[in-house]
Amino acid sequence: ETGVTQTPRHLVMGMTNKKSLKCEQHLGHNAMYWYKQSAKKPLELMFVYNFKEQTENNSVPSRFSPECPNSSHLFLHLHTLQPEDSALYLCASSQEGTGYNEQFFGPGTRLTVL
């Protein structure tokens, strides 16, 4: 698959579990993003990485921990989540520098916290 890929596509976890979401972009972009999409608050920006450096942490609880080892990979580490964290987690990438940057989204990970 080309573009932006995410794994797993579906995840069910208990509140005491630790899991990680993975995102990979094959577009040569230098910026990557995590969004949370739920029925109540569509497309909430969580984290932004430019050139592997985190530039945005949108008041996200510490039970979500991002990691960006290189410009092509982005992880979201999850631990002691709450049921209200159940949502679709979308990764996106773009080419930063001009401000006219189309963001390409991955297919998302549907997370259910029991």
Next chain:
Amino acid sequence: GENVEQHPSTLSVQEGDSAVIKCTYSDSASNYFPWYKQELGKRPQLIIDIRSNVGEKKDQRIAVTLNKTAKHFSLHITETQPEDSAVYFCAAMGYRNSGYALNFGKGTSLLVTP
């Protein structure tokens, strides 16, 4: 920071009619305004965008208008078809912290009935 308001939240039209979705933004420095379409169970995909140096852009049945003075922009879909049914998100690109990021509206659920 940037705040994007989108209206209406739901819109139902008959096939062949036009649909208009409106957005306002708060940051006068925002200079790029994309529109994304998200079909049920799929990722958001860019359908059209406009930059701050133009007032209107068309692509077949889709058009976007921008009024920088009033800080609002609109999506126009003519001759709607059932496959236009989806959630549409507007966004405004602004400079945040040390990088650019998109601020999304809350989405409009469009239903086109045959």
